[in-house]
Amino acid sequence: MERRIRVFVVEDQPAVLAAQVRLLETSPAVELVGTACSGEEALRLAPPALPQVVLCDLGLPGIDGIETTRRLRRLAPPPEVLILTVFEEEERVLAAIRAGAAGYLLKGAALPRVVEGIQDVCAGGTVIQPSLARVLLRHFGSPNVVQQPGSSLTPRETEILQIIGKGLTNREAAEVLGLSRATVRTHLEHIYGKLEVTNRVEAVAEGIRQGLIDA
Missing domain, CATH: 3.40.50.2300 (Response regulator)
Structure with missing residues (x-):
């Protein structure tokens, strides 16, 4: 069996975070190693958890998702970051990619697509959607x-x-x-x-x- 990918989730809306946690916990390919409700909390809790992939919301209070991505990518070893977003945030997604994000997933995506995206970026790939073209x-x-x-x-x-x-x-x-x-x-x-x-x-x-x- 392949080793499970260590994933950390950053989302400021409790109901959305709970839904993401429930979704990820059903996948045998993923090991959820932590969650955070803000950029500050993510930067404090993620490093000791040693995630391979961080799912990060853009609209975080305080330190936003773009700056959180930039700082996470400075860790050693740096986790891959997948932005969680909606269609209307394309310009901010691009800013997050410039900050080091490996791509983005749409909120509400089905589990197979989420897991596939996690696996792709963990293997060095990039996840994009056609609306970014x-x-x-x-x-x-x-x-x-x-x-x-x-x-x-x-x-x-x-x-x-x-x-x-x-x-x-x-x-x-x-x-x-x-x-x-x-x-x-x-x-x-x-x-x-x-x-x-x-x-x-x-x-x-x-x-x-x-x-x-x-x-």
Whole structure:
């Protein structure tokens, strides 16, 4: 059996936090090692708990989710941070990504998607949703650069890039394409290398710029 991933949750609304705790406790892939209701509390309680992944709300009282993310990422070892958010917070999500977050999950997401996101970032991946695409364009630059005829991506790599640009997880992409998750991860590593990026966020932005993904 694979070792469970150590997860810490930061959420200021007690009812939402309780729901998240109940959800995570049903997963054999996750070990819940602590919770906090504020950024200050998270920065005090998370370090001794040694979480591998922190689920962090953006709208925290006092130290907000962006600054909390920045400080959590300074820990040794630094946990991966997944932002918990709603659609209307895209600009703040981007600020959290710049602060070191590995991506974001929508509040109310089903357990399989939450666990998949946790597993993805724990393995060095990034979790994004398609609604972030236009904000990525504004942040990473103009989309007016068109794809060159001799694109370095293979047809399969281009297909996978387009799929992750729609917000699908590695598991979902594997199911759509009839591949194993390990094969999808290998293709993603090749995509990152060819596009000279380090994660999904940058890969999707570069794919949009090159005309490989429709914004």
